[in-house]
Every structure is written in structure tokens, then in C-alpha cells.
Amino acid sequence: MAEKTVLELAALQRPGHSLDRVFYVDKDIFERDIEVIFARQWLFVDHVSRIPTPGDFITFEIGGDSIVIVRGTNGEIFAHHNVCRHRGSIICQKPEGKVRTFTCPYHGWVYDLSGRLVHAKNMGEGFDRSKWGLHSCAVRVTAGLIFIYLGNEKDGPDFAAMEADVLPYLEPHGLTRAKIAHTEVYTTPGNWKLAVENFRECYHCVMAHPEYTAVNAYVKTNDAVPGSFEANVLPAWEEAARDEGFVVGSVALATGLQPYQVRRRPIRDGWQTASKDGQPVAPLMGNLKKFDGAETAVDFMPQFGLHSTSDHTTLIRFTPIDPTHTEMRLTWLVHEDAVEGTDYDVERLKWMWHVTTLQDAELIANNHRGVTSRHYTPGLYSVREEMTAAFIAWYLNRLINE
Ligand code: FES
Ligand SMILES: [Fe+2]
Structure with missing residues (x-):
């Protein structure tokens, strides 16, 4: 990395502009991103139906860490760092599966589903297994x-507060x-920041997403006059939808450890769902x-x-793999009885x-x-990229104030 510290570099970024090259490629900054952003966030892993019965597990890899998420004996869900307490081998080698216990492939230490060490041979007198879960x-x-x-959860965002805001919108679904x-x-x-920047704006939609634009009326409306969909279309729709008993409106928290938002809006006149022809x-x-x-x-x-x-x-999960690779994983859910x-x-x-x-x-x-490219210089965000600009401002703030 350059001689400047991450903090000094962050303080030098111009508000309303994309970041300097170093933020998109540097390994030290990537490590810092994991510590300051991803280790301080509630991270979505998967839908519960992926691990329906005791012993079902999945692994989740993020920025060099591996976590195993498993359904416990009583139906509870545990998440363990997938690193053996003996000498640090990765324990679960598969992305998903079913186990009764976790056995380390190196020297055979065995852990139960709750993460307790239940077997470790030749560790001598006085070895206390309860300390090595x-x-x-x-x-x-x-x-x-x-x-x-x-x-450490006590340093984390208040999950209950986020849940209280979001759940009323999700429950009907x-x-x-x-x-x-x-x-x-x-x-x-x-x-990963380029991926998030992309998903935070629809300035590119008319140009790059003809299918998405054909389905979602707000895109062209706001392309013609930014904000006009929210100003002119949404209020009347919300009034009618509310009268019919549907949840409407929005909640947004733009700052803090984990900004979040939820909103509900119509797709397009005549469209029942987000499909090619609007049909279910x-x-x-x-x-x-x-x-x-x-x-x-x-x-x-x-x-x-x-x-x-x-x-x-549609669930969309972003996972930073390394400074120059990001995984976007989409999962489509339907009613559990649908065939x-x-x-x-x-x-x-x-x-x-x-x-x-x-x-x-x-x-x-x-x-x-x-x-x-050496000839890249940070560019100016448009008025239709205000959420991207807000994301970058939040990101820099987290780096500086962590
Ligand atoms: S590293 Fe796991 S048993 Fe030795
Ligand atoms: Fe896009």
C-alpha cells in the first residue's frame, strides 16, 4: 500500500466522488474493510429451509474467514468459526451437508453441533475439554x-431495532x-464496493438493463425527472393499497454501524409481479x-x-472474496407448498x-x-446516484471513525 495510512487516505477522498483507485484494489484496505465493515454487521447467510433438520450445515466464506452454520439437536441454529481449536485446521471442508458431530480431519478432535469439544485423544491428564469448544x-x-x-455482539448494531422496523413489511410475504x-x-x-455502488443506483438502468427497465415503471419516470415517481405516482398508489390492507410506506436509517431501509412500491400498471409479462x-x-x-x-x-x-x-447476498473478486448470490423463494x-x-x-x-x-x-487503470481519476456522482454517494460517505466515515 502507499505510505499513507488507510485513515489518511480516507480523509483525503472528495465528498460526492467515487474513491481513489487504491480503495478498490489494495489488500490492506480490503483487510480493513472486513474488520471495520463486515465484522461489525449482521450478515445474512441463508434461508432457514437450507438447514431444516438437526445436523444440516452450510459453510459461509467471507474475506478469508470460514463459518459453519448448523441446525442443532433441538432445532436451534448455531454458527461456529470453522477453525479447529487444536492447531487451526479448517474442520468442515464441504459447502453443505449433514453431520452428527464435527470431526477435524487433522488429528481427529470431535465437536458436537453446539460447538463443544467432546473428544480429543492423548491430551494428557488435566486437559479440560470444556475450555476448547x-x-x-x-x-x-x-x-x-x-x-x-x-x-463481539455487544459492539454490534441493534438487531432488534432493525427487525422491529423491517418485520411488519415482511410478515405478509x-x-x-x-x-x-x-x-x-x-x-x-x-x-465489493463497486458491486454495492452498482446496486445502489439506477442511473445505469435504462442504458444497461432493458429487461429491468421494461418491468419497473419507476426507472423511466425517474430518468425523465429524478424523484418524480416518489412525488407523483407513489402517494396515490399507497393510499389505494393501504385501503386494501396492504403494508405501504418506507423506513430508512442512513447512518450508524449498519444502515438499512425497507420500502414498498408498485411495479408497473397492469403488472401483478416482477415477471416478463407481468403475469404471476x-x-x-x-x-x-x-x-x-x-x-x-x-x-x-x-x-x-x-x-x-x-x-x-429474491434474496441478494454480496460477499467479498478478495480485493478484486465479489460473489453475488441470489436465492429465489416461493411458497413452501409450491411444486x-x-x-x-x-x-x-x-x-x-x-x-x-x-x-x-x-x-x-x-x-x-x-x-x-493509472489514468482513472475519481468521478462525480449524478443526482440519481445519491444512494451510492451516501454509501461511499458512510463507508469512509466508518473507516475514519472506527
Ligand atoms: S488441528 Fe484439528 S485436531 Fe489438530
Ligand atoms: Fe444494475
Whole structure:
């Protein structure tokens, strides 16, 4: 890295501009990002239906850390650092599976599902197994979504406060009674901040996302006059939707350890769901009695977002792999009773976010290639990139004030 410290570099960034090249490529800054951002956030991992019964586990890799998330004997969910307490071997080698206990492949230490060390041979008299359990992470489950916290929970964001704001919007969608219809991983050769910057703005949508633009009316409305969708279209729709008993409105917290927001808005006149032709692609979810043609969007900045329409939910998880690679993993949920081939078709279900994310993965990769050029200089965000600018301002603030 340059001679300047991360803190000095952060303080030199110009407000309202994209970052200097070093923030997108440097290994030391990436390490700092993991410590200051990702280890201080509630991180979305997966939907509960991925690990339905005791012993079912998944692993989650982030910035060099590996965590195993497992369903315990009594149905509770644990998250353990996947690092043996003996000499540090990775224990679980597979991304998912089912176990009765975790056995380290190196010298055979055995841990139960709750992380307690239950067997370690030849450790001599006086060895106290109870002191050598796996290091665990805090876990929260809300609306069927599993979140973990890598740091010391008492220093973390107030999960209950976020949950109180977000849950009323999610409850009608019945995510606790959902199943995973499809999962797809899009790994892009770009820094995680470029991926988040991309997903925070729709300045690029008309240009780069013809399919998304064709479905979502707000894109062109706001492209013509920024903010006009919220000013002119939303209020009347909200009034009508509220009268019909649907949740409307929005909540946003832009600062703090973990900014988040939730909002609900109509898709397009005549569109029942976010599909190619506006027609349903799956049975109604949750306790919805009819299609309201709207979408609920939730963001837990910067790592997780979801989009719920009346018949399906798309979960979007961002995971930094290294300074120059980011994984975007999308999971589509439908009603737990829906049957593939009869009630839904994966191609129709995933169409909009799949095609859009493929496009975004390429945009992010191009962006990354450009910012690594010696001739890149930070650029100015437009009025339609205010959420991206806010994300960068928040990011720099976290680096400086941590
Ligand atoms: S490192 Fe796991 S048993 Fe030795
Ligand atoms: Fe995009």
C-alpha cells in the first residue's frame, strides 16, 4: 500500500466522488474493510429451509474467514468459526451437508453441533475439554432469514431495532413458510464496493438493463425527472393499497454501524409481479389474498437485500472474496407448498433478477478494469446516484471513525 495510512487516505477522498483507485484494489484496505465493515454487521447467510433438520450445515466464506452454520439437536441454529481449536485446521471442508458431530480431519478432535469439544485423544491428564469448544458467532433468525455477527455482539448494531422496523413489511410475504426454488452464484472480478455502488443506483438502468427497465415503471419516470415517481405516482398508489390492507410506506436509517431501509412500491400498471409479462410466476405467498402488483425491498447495507413481490422473493447476498473478486448470490423463494413444474418454472421465476445480475456482473467487472487503470481519476456522482454517494460517505466515515 502507499505510505499513507488507510485513515489518511480516507480523509483525503472528495465528498460526492467515487474513491481513489487504491480503495478498490489494495489488500490492506480490503483487510480493513472486513474488520471495520463486515465484522461489525449482521450478515445474512441463508434461508432457514437450507438447514431444516438437526445436523444440516452450510459453510459461509467471507474475506478469508470460514463459518459453519448448523441446525442443532433441538432445532436451534448455531454458527461456529470453522477453525479447529487444536492447531487451526479448517474442520468442515464441504459447502453443505449433514453431520452428527464435527470431526477435524487433522488429528481427529470431535465437536458436537453446539460447538463443544467432546473428544480429543492423548491430551494428557488435566486437559479440560470444556475450555476448547469452537469459537461461535451470534445468530439471529427473522422472517426465516439467518443472520450472523462475526465480532463481539455487544459492539454490534441493534438487531432488534432493525427487525422491529423491517418485520411488519415482511410478515405478509410469509418467508417463514417459504422454500428455496433456486440459487445462483454470480462471481464478478470486481471489488465489493463497486458491486454495492452498482446496486445502489439506477442511473445505469435504462442504458444497461432493458429487461429491468421494461418491468419497473419507476426507472423511466425517474430518468425523465429524478424523484418524480416518489412525488407523483407513489402517494396515490399507497393510499389505494393501504385501503386494501396492504403494508405501504418506507423506513430508512442512513447512518450508524449498519444502515438499512425497507420500502414498498408498485411495479408497473397492469403488472401483478416482477415477471416478463407481468403475469404471476408462482402461487401467492404468505397470507396475501391477492396480487397487489407491488414490490417490497429491504436492504441491510451493504451485504444483503431482498425483493418480495406477491408470489416470490429474491434474496441478494454480496460477499467479498478478495480485493478484486465479489460473489453475488441470489436465492429465489416461493411458497413452501409450491411444486416446481406445476406451480412455477424456474426460468420464468428467476428471469428479471437473473438477466439483470448477469448484466451487473459485467458492468462491475468493466468498472473494476477501468478503475485499476493509472489514468482513472475519481468521478462525480449524478443526482440519481445519491444512494451510492451516501454509501461511499458512510463507508469512509466508518473507516475514519472506527
Ligand atoms: S488441528 Fe484439528 S485436531 Fe489438530
Ligand atoms: Fe444494475
